Amino acid sequence: MLLDTHCHLQFKGFDEDRGDVIKRIAEKGVVLNIVGTQKNTSKLAVELAEKYENFYASIGTHPVHLFPSHIDEEESSFKSREEDFDEEYYGELVKSKKVIAIGETGLELYHLPKDKTVEEVLKKQKEVFVAHINFAKKHDLPLVIHCREAHEEMANLLESFGRNIRGTMHCFTGNWEQAQKYLKLGLYLGFTGVVTFPPKKTNPQQQIDLLEVLERAPLDRIVVETDSPYLAPQICRGKRCEPWMVEEVVKKLAEIRKMEYKEVEDQVAKNTLALFTRINA
Numbered sequence: 001m002l003l004d005t006h007c008h009l010q011f012k013g014f015d016e017d018r019g020d021v022i023k024r025i026a027e028k029g030v031v032l033n034i035v036g037t038q039k040n041t042s043k044l045a046v047e048l049a050e051k052y053e054n055f056y057a058s059i060g061t062h063p064v065h066l067f068p069s070h071i072d073e074e075e076s077s078f079k080s081r082e083e084d085f086d087e088e089y090y091g092e093l094v095k096s097k098k099v100i101a102i103g104e105t106g107l108e109l110y111h112l113p114k115d116k117t118v119e120e121v122l123k124k125q126k127e128v129f130v131a132h133i134n135f136a137k138k139h140d141l142p143l144v145i146h147c148r149e150a151h152e153e154m155a156n157l158l159e160s161f162g163r164n165i166r167g168t169m170h171c172f173t174g175n176w177e178q179a180q181k182y183l184k185l186g187l188y189l190g191f192t193g194v195v196t197f198p199p200k201k202t203n204p205q206q207q208i209d210l211l212e213v214l215e216r217a218p219l220d221r222i223v224v225e226t227d228s229p230y231l232a233p234q235i236c237r238g239k240r241c242e243p244w245m246v247e248e249v250v251k252k253l254a255e256i257r258k259m260e261y262k263e264v265e266d267q268v269a270k271n272t273l274a275l276f277t278r279i280n281a
């Protein structure tokens with residue numbers, strides 16, 4: 001069984017042909033965690049999850065939405081709306097049995113608002129992240145954690161909670177040293193199609209480091225994801241990413257660990273069910 005632990009099937013990028021995408025997902029029997037990034041996308045995620053048996057949802061506010069800022073990347077361009085963590089709003093959504101996690105939430109120092117200092121941004125992000133952690137504990141749910149260019153701050157913050165936090169470091173792209181800190185805390189590592197990319201000419205070490213993590217991480221602490229519509233794996237590069245492409249991440253993992261595909265798929269599925277205990281598959 002394939003489980004995509006992080007996708008955004010509710011995003012606008014799927015509005016025109018979501019039905020076709022859902023058909024392709026069903027053909028491969030993929031189970032999804034549709035991840036919210038602010039209030040409306042969290043609500044849409046829950047609505048989609050309520051409609052389809054194999055779909056589940058996560059709810060929360062992504063750190064880029066805490067300040068208005070313009071996000072412009074290879075695969076996305078949008079003006080980010082300012083939003084806070086609205087506990088009352090999420091308190092209603094979390095009543096759905098299809099909500100399996102809180103997030104995505106975390107720290108993000110890559111996209112920074114122009115009119116704020118890093119200290120100001122970090123202070124706000126930490127405050128909101130801690131609110132998510134407490135909310136997740138209160139509802140006994142794991143966290144879907146986003147971390148970009150803030151591993152030191154993230155590890156320090158998480159360490160202050162001890163081994164009390166359940167969750168996955170979504171789209172992990174760090175090195176082995178960073179990975180070990182999260183693993184020590186009992187967290188899972190979520191890998192996307194990024195593991196299939198060739199090394200960047202400007203910084204080949206980054207990919208070497210990432211693959212080292214893929215090779216060394218305990219096999220029972222790995223989950224896979226697409227982050228679709230972003231980050232299509234290498235063989236689909238340039239196209240919109242879709243949740244069923246998660247099999248490419250499993251293939252890469254099998255190749256790196258010199259294991260059979262099926263064996264890896266089964267182990268990763270087991271891990272996913274151990275972490276996201278509300279999945280009924």
Ligand SMILES: [Zn+2]
Binds near residue numbers: 008
């Ligand atoms: Zn995401």
